[in-house]
Amino acid sequence: MEKILPSVAIGCLLIVVWWMLVVVTGSVIFPTPLQVVTGIWELSRDGSLWADIGASLYRVGAGFLLAVAFAIPLGLWMGWVRGAYATLNPIFQMLRPISPIAWIPIAILWFGVGNLSPIFLIFISSVFPMVVQTTAGVHAIERRYLRAAANFGVSRYTLFKQVVIPAVLPQIIVGMRVGLGVAWLVVVAAEMIALHSGLGYLIIDSRNAGNRYDLVIAGMIVIGLIGLMLDRAMRLLEGHKLVRWRYAR
Amino acid sequence: MPAKIAVKDVSKSYASDKGPLHVVDSISFEVGDGELVAIVGPSGCGKSTLMNIIAGFDRPDQGCVSTDGVLRTEPSSRGILISQHGSVFPWLTVQQNLMFGLNGHPHEEKEALADHYAEMVGLKGFEASYPHELSGGMLKRAELARALVVKPEILYMDEPFSALDALMNLRMRNELLRVLTEEHHTVLLITHDVEEAIHLADRILVMSARPGRIQARFDVPMAHPRRLSSSQVQELREAILRELGVEGD
Numbered sequence: 001m002e003k004i005l006p007s008v009a010i011g012c013l014l015i016v017v018w019w020m021l022v023v024v025t026g027s028v029i030f031p032t033p034l035q036v037v038t039g040i041w042e043l044s045r046d047g048s049l050w051a052d053i054g055a056s057l058y059r060v061g062a063g064f065l066l067a068v069a070f071a072i073p074l075g076l077w078m079g080w081v082r083g084a085y086a087t088l089n090p091i092f093q094m095l096r097p098i099s100p101i102a103w104i105p106i107a108i109l110w111f112g113v114g115n116l117s118p119i120f121l122i123f124i125s126s127v128f129p130m131v132v133q134t135t136a137g138v139h140a141i142e143r144r145y146l147r148a149a150a151n152f153g154v155s156r157y158t159l160f161k162q163v164v165i166p167a168v169l170p171q172i173i174v175g176m177r178v179g180l181g182v183a184w185l186v187v188v189a190a191e192m193i194a195l196h197s198g199l200g201y202l203i204i205d206s207r208n209a210g211n212r213y214d215l216v217i218a219g220m221i222v223i224g225l226i227g228l229m230l231d232r233a234m235r236l237l238e239g240h241k242l243v244r245w246r247y248a249r
Numbered sequence: 250m251p252a253k254i255a256v257k258d259v260s261k262s263y264a265s266d267k268g269p270l271h272v273v274d275s276i277s278f279e280v281g282d283g284e285l286v287a288i289v290g291p292s293g294c295g296k297s298t299l300m301n302i303i304a305g306f307d308r309p310d311q312g313c314v315s316t317d318g319v320l321r322t323e324p325s326s327r328g329i330l331i332s333q334h335g336s337v338f339p340w341l342t343v344q345q346n347l348m349f350g351l352n353g354h355p356h357e358e359k360e361a362l363a364d365h366y367a368e369m370v371g372l373k374g375f376e377a378s379y380p381h382e383l384s385g386g387m388l389k390r391a392e393l394a395r396a397l398v399v400k401p402e403i404l405y406m407d408e409p410f411s412a413l414d415a416l417m418n419l420r421m422r423n424e425l426l427r428v429l430t431e432e433h434h435t436v437l438l439i440t441h442d443v444e445e446a447i448h449l450a451d452r453i454l455v456m457s458a459r460p461g462r463i464q465a466r467f468d469v470p471m472a473h474p475r476r477l478s479s480s481q482v483q484e485l486r487e488a489i490l491r492e493l494g495v496e497g498d
Contacts, residue, residue: 144332144335145336145338147324150306151304151324151325151329151330152326152399154352158349167340169340246339
C-alpha cells in the first residue's frame with residue numbers, strides 16, 4: 001500500500017493539473033477528466049466499450065499465440081544449432097527494426113481489411129522479440145549444466161525436457177512479456193486502418209465522428225489499463241515455481 | 250588386469266595471444282580399482298585441464314586416457330565429474346536431480362533409488378526442495394548423491410569442497426569417507442588443499458606449476474579414521490608442501 005501511494009499521489013496531481021489547464025484555457029474541444037469519466041460510463045453502458053475491448057483482445061490473443069507457437073521452437077532450434085543461428089539470425093536482425101506499422105500496406109494486400117490483417121501485424125510484431133530472447137536464452141545456458149547432462153549420457157529428449165527447456169523458460173517468459181507488450185501497442189495502430197471494431201477503431205472513430213475527444217481519451221485510458229493488466233498477468237508467470245529458481249538469491 | 254584409470258603421456262596446450270600455452274606436460278599415472286588418488290598442485294597448474302581430459306570432456310594433444318583398458322574419448326555415466334562450482338540443476342527439485350541420470354528404470358524404482366541416496370547423504374526430508382532453498386553444504390550432498398545414484402565406477406572430484414567453509418569442508422570429507430565404505434568407487438580427487446588430500450587419499454601426486462608435470466608421488470599409509478594432528482600426518486604435509494615450494498613452519 002505504501003509503495004503505490006506516491007504513484008497515486010502523482011496521478012491525482014496530474015488529473016488536477018489537467019483539469020485546471022482545461023478550465024484556464026477555456027478549451028471547447030479538449031475534455032475535462034469528468035467528461036472523460038462520463039464518456040467511459042456512456043460507452044460501457046451501451047456495451048460498445050466491451051465489444052471493442054473484446055475485439056482487440058481477440059486479435060492480440062490470436063496473433064500472439066501464433067507467434068508463441070512459432071517463435072519458441074524456432075528460437076530453441078536457432079539457439080541449439082549453430083548453422084541455423086548463422087543462417088537465420090542476420091535475416092531476423094534485419095527484419096526486426098522494421099516497424100510493424102510499415103507492414104500495414106502488405107497486410108492489407110495479403111489479408112484484406114478483416115481480422116486477419118491485425119492478427120498478422122501482431123504476429124509480426126511479437127514474433128521477433130520472442131525468437132531473439134529464446135535464442136539468447138539457449139546461448140546463456142551455463143556450460144557446467146550441459147556438461148553434467150553429457151556426463152550422465154541422457155537421451156536427447158531428456159536433455160531438452162529436463163535441461164534446455166527449463167533453463168531457457170525464464171528467458172522465454174521475458175520474451176513473451178515483451179512480445180505481448182508490443183502486440184498491444186500494435187493492435188491499436190492496426191485497428192485505426194479500416195476495421196469497424198476494437199479500441200483503435202473506437203479512438204479514430206470518436207475523432208472522425210464529431211470530435212468526441214472525451215471518448216478519444218477514454219479509449220486511451222482503457223488501453224493503458226488493459227496493457228497494465230496484461231503485463232501484470234505475464235509477471236505472474238515469473239512467479240511460477242518452474243522459473244522461481246531464476247529470481248531466487 | 251588393466252588399471253581402472255590409466256593416464257599415459259598426456260600433454261595439452263592452448264592457443265593464446267603469446268603463442269601456445271603449454272598447460273599439461275606428458276603426465277602419466279595409474280589409479281587402481283577402489284583406490285582414492287589425490288592430485289595436489291598450485292592454482293593454475295593445469296589440474297582442471299587434466300581432469301577434463303581424464304573425464305572425457307576434452308581431448309589431449311598427445312597421449313591417451315583409458316579406463317579398464319578401454320580408450321576414453323568422451324564422457325560416460327561410468328565416471329561422474331563433480332566440480333567446484335557444482336552442477337545441480339537449479340530448476341529441478343532434489344529428487345528430480347537425483348533421478349536425472351537414471352535411464353531405463355521404471356518411475357517408482359527411480360524414486361526409490363533417489364530417496365535411498367538422498368537419505369545416505371543426509372538429505373532426507375529435502376527431496377521436494379529446490380537447490381536455491383538449500384545451503385552450500387546440502388547442495389554438495391545433492392551433487393554427490395546424484396553422482397552416486399547412477400552407481401558410477403569412478404568419481405572424478407575437481408576441488409569438490411573448495412567453495413565450502415572450513416567446517417563444512419571437514420564435515421563433507423568425513424561424509425565422503427563414510428559413503429566410500431558403503432559403496433565401491435574409484436576416486437580421483439583434485440585439490441589445492443594438502444590437508445584434504447592427506448585426509449582422504451591412498452596416494453598423492455604432486456603437480457608442478459605450469460606446464461603441469463607430476464613432480465612427486467607419496468603414499469598415505471595411515472589407516473582411517475586419520476588423526477590430522479598426528480605427527481605422521483604433519484610430516485607428510487610438510488614434505489608435500491616442500492615439493493610445492495612452500496616451507497613448513
